[in-house]
Every structure is written in structure tokens, then in C-alpha cells.
Amino acid sequence: MASSDRELTAPVDLCRPDGRLDPAAVGWSRRPLHRANLHGWGRTKRWEYWCVAAPTHLVALTVSDLDFLALNSVHVLRWDGPAGSTRPWETERTSLAPFGRGVALPEAIAGSKGSQGLGESGTDVVVGPERPTGGRVRVEILGEPGGTRLRARCVAPDGRPVEVDVFAALPDGHETLSVVVPWDERRFQYTSKHTARPARGTLRIGDETLAFGEADDAWAVLDHGRGRWPRKVHWNWGAASGRTDGRTLGLQFGGRWTVGTGTTENALCVDGRLTRIGEELSWSYDLADPLAPWTVRTPDSDRVDLVFTPFHDRRTRTEAGLLANRTDQCFGHYRGGVRAEDGSRIAVHDLFGWAEDVRMRW
Template identity: 70%
Template sequence: MATHEREITEPVDLCLDDGRLDPAAVGWSRRPLHRSAIRGWGRTKRWEYWCVTTPTHLVALTVSDLDYLALNSVHVLRFGTEGPVREFERTAIVPGGLGVRLPDGIAGAAGCPPVRVGPERPVRGQVRIEIADAGGATRLRARCVDPDRRPVEVDLLAELPDGHETLSVVVPWGERRFQYTSKHTARPASGTVRIGDEVLGFGEDAWAVLDHGRGRWPHRVAWNWGAASGRTDGHTVGLQFGGRWTRGTGSTENALCVDGRISKIGEELEWRYSRRDLLRPWTVRGGGPHGIELTFTPFHNRATRTDLGLLANRTDQCFGHYSGTVRTDDGHRIAVDRLLGWAEDVRMRW
């Protein structure tokens, strides 16, 4: 069930010397192989987004450098069967992106410099985020203050087991507009989030997902992104699906990670959902022989609206559970039963 997309197996530069996309970089890989130095300035976007989930709570950290400003955030969501959903988010806007510099490689990967943004002791709306290598794992640390003025301390470890494959893809709109993304799913995680005297544990049922991005984007763009991780049908499964933004490029960011092995899906998937009621079930289908037949049932929408002139963002990130069936490259059918993750609808002007 090999995809038509070219698999890259050796290190390659993302850009030519003049900043244009290197044609040899277009393709996908099972581990990060792209050297993603982007020369010059202008419409360049760099970010690291980590989300670590458990069956009852999750935390997400974002560090982003958007050329003319940076957005760094800590998001905590508590859910489950006991009581209402509880959520808070702290986002620090940094004009000019002062003090926020992301490396060409994946922050926290072996051999890559660590990332540290924000003051050591944040107050009010400030955030401190650190991403660093921890010897075969990535350590994620953060500090902020919640709306009740309680100190928040995040200290998590996202492991990368030997042989665990990830999905890296270059999406080319043209020689001057392109995106390199590395998506990691089903990485085992552990650690704690402290909110005042309360401790949220991340143990055997905790999973980390990474969205690493480096590229030069169009002024306006819209996308879908869905991801989920966990154990189902006797397997450890990671789902990674994208939509809209890759149409017409010849590339997709669609893949399954089953027991650490990537099955690349080289077709656009069909997303169906109601923008009028985003908490109604979504469906994601297609993938040819990979037989993607999934229903996503949301329980919470993290709605974000930003209008800062140059930047306008309308994001609906719905958290919920995936159920249905998928097939690996070798044709093995996997029953997906309430796999925790998210599906989002995003429209950006940046």
C-alpha cells in the first residue's frame, strides 16, 4: 500500500541558498531528516506545539515565532465523568518576537539547542516555557499563573522509544511558499502538572503529540487537523490527519502510527462536520486501501478568536474520541474504540 509520495531516507536541506524551496526536499520521511534553515525574513512561521493527554485531563504548550510577533501559551483542560469541564489558558504576546528564537531542528531533539521563553518567574499573563533534550526523550516545563492566581507548574517527559517512527512532510505551494511539518503521535509521557495545591498526574495512560512547523505561508489559509493517541484493539495507535491546506500540492500529512510503525496515506481525506454546531459528531473517511472510516465525537470546543491587525485567527479545536476502523500498510484492520484526541477547524490571516 505504498503512497505515491516520495519517501526521503537521507538528510536534505529544506531551502536553496537563495531561500527558495529545494525540490529535493519535497516528500515525506519516517524520522526528521530535513535541515530546515530558512534564510531571510518575510511570512516565515516557526512553532512547536505539544499536547499531552490522559483520560481525564490534558496540557498543551505552544512556542511560536511568526516573524513580527510571537505567541506562547499554556493550556490546561480537565474533563471526564466527574463534574463540569474546567479549562484555562495563558497566552503571552511578544511584539517583534523578542527573546523567542526557535532552532532549525526540532526543539528538544537530541543534538538540538533547548528553547526557553518568558521570564523565570512569570506574573499575570506571562508564561515561561522550556523544551529540552532529556536523553531519548523531550522534557517539557512551563510556569504561569491561573485565573485564580494560583501558580501553575508543568513538568512532563515525552519519550521517543527506539524505532518509534514519526511523520515529516514538506508541503509545497510554490518555490517561495512551503511548509515543513513533523508530526509525532503516540509518544509515551509522564510527569505532573501542579495548580496551587492540586496535582494532575500523567502516568501509564498519558500520550504526547508534537506539531513541529517551519515554513513560509500564504497570507490567508485554512486547515483541518486531527490527531489521537492511545491503546485500542491490542495495539498502540496514533492517528494523524490533515485537510484543506494541502489540496493541490501533491502532498498530504495523513498517516497512521501503529505500534511505532508509520503507514503513510497519500490521499486527501473527506472531512464532514457542522460549522454551526461543532460539538455534533464529525466523520473522517477515505484513504483508499487504508480504509479510514472514523467518527469523531467531541465533548469540548476550545474556541480562540484573535484580531491583531496583521494577525487574525479563528480556531475551533474540539476534543473528543475517535471510533471506527483503519488499515495499516500490510492490510491489517484496526478497530479504533474511543481513542482520545482532537479535530480542529482553523482559519488564519497572518
């Protein structure tokens, strides 16, 4: 198989006509170039995950098709300040659709409308009823000039309506990390991770309205995934966005699931320019105490040397037949230093983001 360290610069299909991984698709790029032409079932997973964070609150939207089940969710987290000094408030609503009914995810990034050179394959995504009740949710991912419109509606478990309307900008020339992770020709994942996308909009919870981006301090992160997965998998994911040391910085870190594949999903986005990190990261944390500090480092260089201090653990434990999920998604702040592609060192001061440990059977 071709080296997965090569940089791709032209559009490419993910799969060959027989559904196996096309060796020409193996590599990484600074903008989305892959058409995820997956066919049928067979451990096929598709999802769009957006998280938009301001200094005191965030909202995360998920639309996913896992073959036998679709999960669409709205997650809201609030806290009082950067230190997370008071107990955060959290609500989440997830709608399940057996066999993915009503969920059709496109071959390219939802809402992209061809802005990344992929024609019109990145069509809009709309799931759920216009006015959801009970445990149902509505999520819209819509392409607009200059970025993506994110809208969502649901009713929180405490009975308050929740409405989201946010625009996640994609400035001209803003680079992102897209990469194919190949276990073999039948098991592979295409992921496109976007960090530090400026965001602006509102989150309404009952009669209260919370703003994103009034002081240019809100950021959107995208996890776009298409692939065919092993039955069981264990991964780390960390991300953060914001301004620090006079720079606009996005952190994109992964681990465990890429070991042995010849590639990583690690990168920095510095003032819109991507720094690719081709080495595996060293993650250190204690799941018996997930709110204790985590460390994330590049063991063979000084590219990444960070301590992540969480203040909240979004803890999920699911046993539902074919699906089992053990997730600790911890939210907090990164401190330390990173080194950009040009060799400059950037001091990281209280950059908000998350780090997670996920074990899936699906």
C-alpha cells in the first residue's frame, strides 16, 4: 500500500469500484479532497460532529449513521469561567433511528457546497422533525457562502426548549487536516478534522439566550468521518481552538486507533496554516480519576508538550445489544507549548478544548 505520509493535492475517490480502499486515496491533505464513495453495509460508519465553544458555554451537534442504527444528538455544556470554578450545567438529547432511517450523509463534508473542490457532493444534511417533541431532535448542516450554518432544536429533559443557530466560518485559505487511516483494504477510515473556525450565533435555552462570537471568541471544530471499522476500537481524541501568545491556534490530536497504520491524525493549525505531525503522541492520564491532569506530548521531538486540566467529564456508558460505548470526554484547558511548521514556539495559555478516551463495540 502507498505510503500514508504523502500529501495529496488533487481530488480522489476513497474506494475502488469493488468497495475496497483505493491505494491512491491513502495520504493526507490540507483541505478535504476525498469523495467517500462507500457502498452498502459492512461495518460502515458515517458521521458529522460539530462542537462550537465560547468562553463559558458550548454546543455539540452529532449526525451519525452506524449501519444498523443512527444517533443524532444535541449536547449543551455551561460553566462560569475559564477555571470552571463552579459545577457545570449539562443537558443532552439523543434520538435513535433503527437502520439509519431518515439519515442520509453525503460523500463529502456536509454543507461544503463544492467550496473545497469537490463539486456538489457536500450536500446539506437535515434530520428530524421541524418541531421536535419528546426525545426527538432536529439538526441542520447547511452550506452558505464562506462557511457552514448549524441549526438544531430539541426539548431538554427538564422541559425547556433548546434552539441553536450558529455560522461556522471557513476563511479563505484556512487549512484543515484530512487523512485516510488504513488498517487494511477492507477496514479503513477517512477523517477530516477542522479546528479554529471562527463562529458566531446564538444558543437559546428556554427564555435565556447565550451568544457565540460577540467578541470574536467562539470557535467551531468539525469531526467528519467516513469508513469501515473493526468491531472493537479504542481511541483518544483531543482538540482545542483559540488565541494564545499572539497567534490563533487549533490543536488536533489523536491516538491509539492509528497505531500500526503508518499514519496519524495529529496537526496544529497556526493562523490558518497547517502543521502536520507525523509521529504518534504520548498520552498519559488515569481513567480512575479522569479529572486529574492529562499530558500530551510528542515523545521524539518538542513539537507538542502540553498539560490538559479538565473541569468536567462527559461520561457515557452504554450496553445496547450490538452497541457498547464507554466514553470519558473531558473538557478543560491546555497549557504548555507547541512548535509550528516554521520552527517558532507558541506558548499555550489556558486554551479551551477537550480530551477523550473512547472504547467502542459497534
